[in-house]
Amino acid sequence: MKAVCYMGVHKMKVETVPDPTILNPRDAIVKITSTCICGSDLHLYNGLIPTMEQGDIMGHEFMGEVVEVGAGIKSDKLKVGDRVVVPFTIACGNCFFCKRQLWACCNNSNPNYWIAEQMMGYSPSGLFGYTHMLGGYAGGQAQYARVPFADVGPIKVPEGIPDEKLVFLSDIYPTGYFGAVNADIEPGDTVAVWGCGPVAQFAIRSAFMLGAERVIAIDRFDYRLRMAEAGGAETINYEEVDDVVQTLKEMTGNIGPDRCIDAVGMEAHDHGVMYMIDKAKQMARLETDRPIALRQAIQACRKGGTVSVPGVYAGFDDKIPMGAFMNKGLTMKTGQTPMMRYMKPLLEKVESGEFDPSFVMSHRVPIYQAPQMYKTFCDKQDNCTKVVMDPWADGAMAA
């Protein structure tokens, strides 16, 4: 089959690899109809998360049709022919954490848990196509994928709804929603969202769904700010203001945003000296992350407010304003999304026509264009917000 493989920093390649096979009784094989590049894949593309290896198959946002199931899958759970969206987290369904709905913290899905434990104390769940530290599972930017514990994760979706309305259920739509849920939004709240990428776009709309009065979105790309405005947000282009925290203060009558959502994560941009220092430290591997958005979120948040962090952080961060965090009595909530908590209710919103997530898609291309799309997405060229790839489209075999 064709698969997008990591061949080194800034080097993605579509390679011909063997088709996946069932390796465990609760596996299924999914023939992929749509697969996306996630913003978090760009952290891998930029070589900033340890334990990627040359030849690893990328991708954790995909959907398709079940073509084979293992002997341990009961037919009422999943069967050949089912159309499914596969969540990016892998969960066994029966450990301490799965029983508490902490699906992204599953204790049994990461065969390389011991590598993650060295860095984090305990290992989160395994993920598709996202470093060996987090499982080393072959990803879904391919024509087929093997899905472990397939009776827990994949959600069956009806025929008749196009892929682009469904495929974002695999990660970014629930992740944006979870970011808003974690912000503990109350009626009347002002919510500030750092970043206007796809997760942020869903967080903005979810914040309104959950009762926010105002949403203020922060980014530097006009096309992304306009998309946030279309979702009802006010916007700040941080390249045009001196100080984001001060601007938010002025916009909220000196109170500050009640809830702050960092949908940027470890590769934040900014102007000024601090940014240059972070950038240099990250390049020298003295710091894994550039936590600029997180610092601003903590500084800007109103006293007693909540900081929610759906943005991805990898390791160790410098100069987190713990003093502000403690003295203002803030709450922080974060985590990889417990997907199985939100996929079903969010699918219902799509089915009923209440919400159409397809607005974030800017590019729909054959999979052989993946290497150049990684660059386009990373460099924010061509007004790129979200790339959806068809592994079977004409030309895919030409790669």
Place this chain on the structure above:
Amino acid sequence: MAIYGITRRSPLGIALAAGGGTLALLGARRKPSENNTATTSLLINTTPQEAYRFWRDFQNLPRFMNRLQNVTVLDNRRSRWTAAGPGGKPVTWEAEITEERENEMIAWRSLPGSDIEVDGRVEFQQAPAGRGTLIKVRLQFAPPFGTSGTIAKFLNKGASFVLRQDMRRLEALMEAGEIPTTAGQPHGRRDLVTGLMRAADPTRPLPRGTNLTDALAAGRRSA
């Protein structure tokens, strides 16, 4: 750099982990001692009854203890164990149960005159508030080559690591019904360094009789 380093599979770590597990099986003729003990405890979402029953049937142990190849139950108290020794040579010994309380604990020891000397003990405790069962394991083994002090501590760390990995496989087996794996999944072209690293991965002990060339090839072939 340090962050990067600790998350890579360090060759030294691998050597120690693999060496500790294997050398422990060499077994010089010395008594197992307090200084050469691997212990771990693990909370598993199951009942003490189920965990006890699974463990008490020693034939189940090779399903999660990777270095064990086979356990044959000889009678109610005695069993014959076969493990992968150094160079893939099988090492065999007999063990007998020295103490057991149903659903609570099992203790066993290798019989005098065995190639290797290991005393083992496992306890099953009901955890509070429906949290499952706390399983505590302790293995004592004779120090290989009569080593002691610093080297023994290193080896001991290796043995604890191996034991913990075994126990995590037990957890997966009991809770999920299977042990997570990526062995055999597809991937793109690997480079030589990646192939070497994968071949030396202590979570995937090499099959019997593998030589370096095969190991490299295997590392590059399977994920």
